[in-house]
Every structure is written in C-alpha cells, then in structure tokens.
Amino acid sequence: MTLSYDTLLRLSERIPRYTSYPTAPSWRVDLSPEEEAARQARLPSPASVYVHIPFCVEQCSFCACNQVVAGRRDAAARYLNALDVQVRRLPLPEATHPIARMAWGGGTPTWLSPEELSQLHGLLTRRFVPMDGAELDVELDPEITSSAQLQVLAQLGTTRVSMGVQSFDAGVLEAVGRPQRAERVAAVLSEARTLGMRGLNIDLMYGLPRQGLAVFAQDLAETIRLNPDRIAVFGYAHVPWLKPHQRRLDAFPRPEGEERLQLFLLAHETLRGAGYEPIGFDHFARPDDALAVAARERRLHRNFMGYTTRPDLEQLGLGVSAISEHHDAWFQQTSKLSTWWRQAEAGLPTLERGALLTPEDQLRKHIINQIMCNLSLDFEDLAARFDLDPPMDLAPELASLAPLEALGLVQVTPWGLTVTEAGRLVVRNVAAAFDPGLAAPQRAPRFSQAV
Ligand SMILES: C[S@@+](CC[C@H](N)C(=O)[O-])C[C@H]1O[C@@H](n2cnc3c(N)ncnc32)[C@H](O)[C@@H]1O
Numbered sequence: 001m002t003l004s005y006d007t008l009l010r011l012s013e014r015i016p017r018y019t020s021y022p023t024a025p026s027w028r029v030d031l032s033p034e035e036e037a038a039r040q041a042r043l044p045s046p047a048s049v050y051v052h053i054p055f056c057v058e059q060c061s062f063c064a065c066n067q068v069v070a071g072r073r074d075a076a077a078r079y080l081n082a083l084d085v086q087v088r089r090l091p092l093p094e095a096t097h098p099i100a101r102m103a104w105g106g107g108t109p110t111w112l113s114p115e116e117l118s119q120l121h122g123l124l125t126r127r128f129v130p131m132d133g134a135e136l137d138v139e140l141d142p143e144i145t146s147s148a149q150l151q152v153l154a155q156l157g158t159t160r161v162s163m164g165v166q167s168f169d170a171g172v173l174e175a176v177g178r179p180q181r182a183e184r185v186a187a188v189l190s191e192a193r194t195l196g197m198r199g200l201n202i203d204l205m206y207g208l209p210r211q212g213l214a215v216f217a218q219d220l221a222e223t224i225r226l227n228p229d230r231i232a233v234f235g236y237a238h239v240p241w242l243k244p245h246q247r248r249l250d251a252f253p254r255p256e257g258e259e260r261l262q263l264f265l266l267a268h269e270t271l272r273g274a275g276y277e278p279i280g281f282d283h284f285a286r287p288d289d290a291l292a293v294a295a296r297e298r299r300l301h302r303n304f305m306g307y308t309t310r311p312d313l314e315q316l317g318l319g320v321s322a323i324s325e326h327h328d329a330w331f332q333q334t335s336k337l338s339t340w341w342r343q344a345e346a347g348l349p350t351l352e353r354g355a356l357l358t359p360e361d362q363l364r365k366h367i368i369n370q371i372m373c374n375l376s377l378d379f380e381d382l383a384a385r386f387d388l389d390p391p392m393d394l395a396p397e398l399a400s401l402a403p404l405e406a407l408g409l410v411q412v413t414p415w416g417l418t419v420t421e422a423g424r425l426v427v428r429n430v431a432a433a434f435d436p437g438l439a440a441p442q443r444a445p446r447f448s449q450a451v
C-alpha cells in the first residue's frame with residue numbers, strides 16, 4: 001500500500017517534532033547525589049563513557065545542542081582540569097574500569113587543540129581502560145578541524161568520527177550563520193579514512209531556512225558523492241522557547257507541513273536509491289557498515305547519542321549537561337557551565353536531575369528501543385525477560401495500533417509485532433503507543449503486577 005502525504009502528515013503531527021526518542025519517566029530534580037554515586041559504584045563491566053565538550057567557535061542559529069561560544073582559549077584548560085577532578089573522584093568499583101565504547105560530543109570536541117585532545121584522553125584513560133576492539137567516536141565540525149587534530153585523534157585510537165554538515169548550500173549556510181567550505185568537508189572525510197577510521201558519518205538537516213526541495217536534493221547529491229559510511233538526516237527542531245537564539249531564523253522562509261514531509265521522503269528515496277540502508281527512521285548506512293550489519297541482525301541499540309552497534313552498555317556521562325544512562329536510572333549533569341565547573345572543581349556533585357526507573361519503566365524502555373531499533377517485538381523474548389504475557393498484558397497498547405495496522409504500517413500476530421517497510425517512516429508513532437508519556441491507552445491492572 002502506498003501512503004498518501006495526507007496520512008503521513010497526520011501521523012507525523014501526532015508526535016512532537018523535536019522528539020526523536022519517546023520520553024520515559026519524568027525527570028526529578030529532588031534526587032540525592034548518593035543515588036547517582038551508588039550506580040557509579042556498581043557500574044557493570046564493560047561500560048561506555050560519554051564526555052561533553054560544550055565549546056564552539058560560533059553559534060549556528062539552528063543549534064539545539066548544549067554549547068557555548070568560548071571567547072577565551074583558557075576555558076579549555078579550566079574545563080579539562082575540572083573534568084580531571086571529577087574523573088579522579090568517581091566511586092567506580094575498581095581503580096580502573098574496562099570500557100567498550102567512549103564518545104566525545106558537544107558542542108565541538110575539536111575546538112580543543114591537539115595537545116588538549118591528548119590531555120583529555122590521558123585523564124580519562126587513567127580510570128577507564130578501552131578493551132580490545134573498543135570504539136572511540138568523536139563528533140567534529142569540519143570547518144575547524146585540522147589535519148594535526150585528526151592525526152592526534154587517530155593516534156589516540158579514535159575509530160570513527162561524525163561530522164556536522166547540515167547543508168552545502170551557500171544561501172542556507174548564510175541564513176543559519178554557519179561558515180563552511182565543501183572542500184573542508186571532503187578533506188576531513190578523506191583524511192579520516194586514510195588514517196584508518198571507519199563508520200564515518202555526515203549529519204544533514206532538512207527544514208532549514210531557504211532549504212526547499214531543489215536545495216535539499218543538491219545537499220543529498222553532494223553527500224552521496226562524498227560517499228560517507230553513514231548519514232544522519234535530522235529534521236530541524238524549532239524550539240525557541242528553549243533556545244531563544246533560534247528566533248534569528250524567523251526572518252527567513254522555512255519549509256513547513258507537507259513540504260517538510262516531502263523533504264523527509266526525498267531523503268529516504270534518494271539515499272536508498274544510492275544504496276544506503278535505512279537504520280531506524282533517521283539514519284542510513286552503507287550495507288557493509290557495522291551499523292547496517294547490526295540492523296539486519298537485529299542487534300541495534302539506541303541511546304542518547306543515537307544508534308549504536310554495541311550491546312546495551314551502561315553509560316557514564318561526564319561534563320556539563322552530560323547524561324548517564326544506567327539500566328535502572330538516568331542522571332543529567334548541570335547544564336550551566338559556570339555552575340558545573342565551580343562544583344566540579346570543588347569536588348562537589350554536579351547532578352541536576354535524574355529519573356529512577358521502575359520495573360515497568362524498564363519494560364517500556366526496552367519495548368520502545370526494540371521498536372525504534374529493530375522494528376519488531378518478539379513476545380516470547382519479552383515474556384522471558386519480563387515475566388509477562390504480552391498479548392494479554394499489552395492488549396490496550398496493541399489494540400491502539402489498529403489504525404496503523406489497517407494502513408499496513410504494522411503487523412500484530414500472536415507471536416509479536418513487526419513494523420513494515422512503509423511503517424518505518426512512522427516508527428515513532430508505533431513506539432509512542434507503548435510510551436505512557438505520549439499515549440494514554442487504558443492499562444490492564446494486571447500489567448504492573450506481572451513485572
Ligand atoms: C553537536 S552537533 C554537531 C557537531 C559539530 N558541532 C558541528 O556542528 O559540526 C550534533 C548535530 O545535532 C544536529 N542538530 C543541532 N541542532 C539541531 C536542531 N535544532 N534540530 C535538529 N538537529 C539539530 C546537527 O545535525 C548537528 O550536526
């Protein structure tokens with residue numbers, strides 16, 4: 001069945017546009033730092049570490065990330081020093097802890113100089129020891145990343161880099177205040193490849209000012225020409241009540257409604273036509289890329305950083321605004337830089353908010369992840385993991401999927417649920433049926449007793 005624009009538009013409006021990860025329990029600001037320290041003290045091995053580097057040279061008007069424009073270079077030394085204090089004091093089970101994955105994100109980690117990147121690696125590996133085959137991912141802005149930085153990153157064991165590009169169009173880049181040369185994007189990609197890094201990713205955005213269908217088609221064509229291993233295609237999230245600087249974009253026309261949806265469909269059509277396999281709903285990968293292999297083998301996971309091939313590792317988040325994801329809790333560090341480094345330098349907790357997951361929250365998180373990553377739910381597996389009878393205990397949620405089933409977007413059988421290829425485009429709607437924060441089906445009273 002072909003989906004009409006009308007239907008897709010209606011379905012996509014049911015999910016807040018800026019939600020790419022259905023919400024789970026509400027964050028709480030009243031958690032004691034001891035709750036977090038207790039999780040750190042029993043961190044399973046191996047773990048994953050995320051480090052947030054908030055600095056950028058300039059602020060792109062669309063940006064919704066936690067970032068600051070640091071006028072002074074000495075901000076780096078102060079930030080690294082505060083991180084060092086924090087890392088040394090972590091109450092890990094042992095003096096050193098094995099990790100299977102480390103990711104540096106931002107902001108822009110390559111705002112740090114080559115020496116500072118080495119220093120960051122040094123302070124982290126005093127406590128966290130990468131296992132054989134560990135992934136080290138770094139997010140970078142091609143315009144400010146030099147060959148010297150890439151070489152140092154390779155020496156430190158970086159396995160892949162992900163670069164923000166968003167658009168190649170001069171008019172779009174001007175409107176969003178992002179100076180960027182296409183030659184720099186190509187050079188960074190080819191140097192990273194020559195240095196042995198794989199799984200190289202380009203982030204594109206759609207729905208930016210002046211980025212109509214013709215411009216976006218060019219953005220896609222240029223990206224395909226560069227042949228990255230992975231491409232992420234993010235719909236521009238306009239959230240000026242959270243990020244007031246985005247109001248600068250209101251001076252320009254921006255694709256909305258059906259045009260925005262056409263951009264999304266164009267990305268799917270063009271990238272699939274060029275041989276990329278869709279991963280979830282907003283990522284694409286070459287068929288031989290580890291992410292595509294994991295997707296075919298239904299081993300994908302998704303965390304706050306996006307899709308990953310690693311098993312469901314607990315993740316420690318370090319640095320301003322960083323999120324830690326434990327199996328039974330989430331914690332977020334203070335998102336205000338001045339507060340974060342004052343507290344971190346003084347050896348004080350930097351926790352801002354968190355959520356303790358009940359067994360039911362954990363079940364829903366698992367279900368949502370399975371649907372978002374692997375586009376399916378296996379009732380037998382679910383029954384074994386959570387001691388429940390899915391067809392019965394999830395009956396209201398499954399029944400609420402009937403309209404999507406009638407459109408051929410999802411299939412429910414006594415053995416499980418499968419999102420169809422057409423349904424991939426609205427996989428968040430399917431996942432949302434199991435998210436108590438987004439959908440409100442009548443829940444069977446037996447359900448929470450069974451887990
Ligand atoms: C931390 S940033 C990228 C790294 C680097 N600072 C750069 O800009 O090249 C991560 C990605 O988030 C995406 N992003 C930022 N703001 C967004 C928004 N308002 N809506 C959707 N995606 C956004 C962009 O695609 C960006 O590349």
Ligand code: SF4
Pocket residue numbers: 055056057058059060063064065067106107108141164
């Ligand atoms: S998109 Fe990247 S470079 Fe631009 S402000 Fe955001 S984090 Fe900084």
